[in-house]
Amino acid sequence: MKKIAVLVKDNEVANYPADILVDGEVRKSFNLEFELNALGVDMLFGKSLPSNLIKKLRDSGIIFVKVNSLEDIEGLDFDIDFPDEFKNKRGWKCGKKGF
Numbered sequence: 001m002k003k004i005a006v007l008v009k010d011n012e013v014a015n016y017p018a019d020i021l022v023d024g025e026v027r028k029s030f031n032l033e034f035e036l037n038a039l040g041v042d043m044l045f046g047k048s049l050p051s052n053l054i055k056k057l058r059d060s061g062i063i064f065v066k067v068n069s070l071e072d073i074e075g076l077d078f079d080i081d082f083p084d085e086f087k088n089k090r091g092w093k094c095g096k097k098g099f
Contacts, residue, residue, distance in 0.1 A: 004080050005036060006073065007046030011086045013067055015048045024081030036062055045073055 007018040008026060020029045022039055029035055033056050036044060043063045054064045067073055073080060 001079065002042040003040050004078050005039070005041045005044045006080065007044065007049075008086075013045065013047055013069055013073070016046060016050065016053065018046070020044075021080075021082070024083060026083065033057060033060065036060075043078075 003022070006021040007014045007016055007029075008021045009018040016032065018029065019026050020032070020035065021027075022041065027035070032053065036057065037060055041062060043065060044057065045065050045067050047068060048066065049057075049064050057064055070082070070086065
C-alpha cells in the first residue's frame with residue numbers, strides 16, 4: 001500500500017510551501033524532501049511544487065500529483081485519513097443557531 005501525503009494550508013489543498021497531511025495528522029514542513037523520505041511517503045498531492053523539487057522527489061522515488069481540491073483526492077482510490085476539521089466545508093460560523 002502506498003503512503004500518501006497532501007500539501008495543506010487552512011484545511012485545503014495548497015501550493016508549496018505548506019504543511020503536510022500524513023496519516024490523518026497535519027505536520028509543519030521545514031524540509032519537505034527530508035520529511036517525506038523519513039516518513040516513507042510514496043506520493044505527494046498538492047496544487048503546485050517547484051520543478052527542481054519535483055525532480056528531487058522523483059529521484060528519491062516520490063511521485064508528485066497535481067490536484068486542485070480535496071474533492072479531486074476524494075474521488076481517487078487511495079486510503080487518506082482527513083481530520084474532522086477538513087470535512088466541515090462551511091466553517092464554524094455558518095452553522096444553525098440554536099435559538
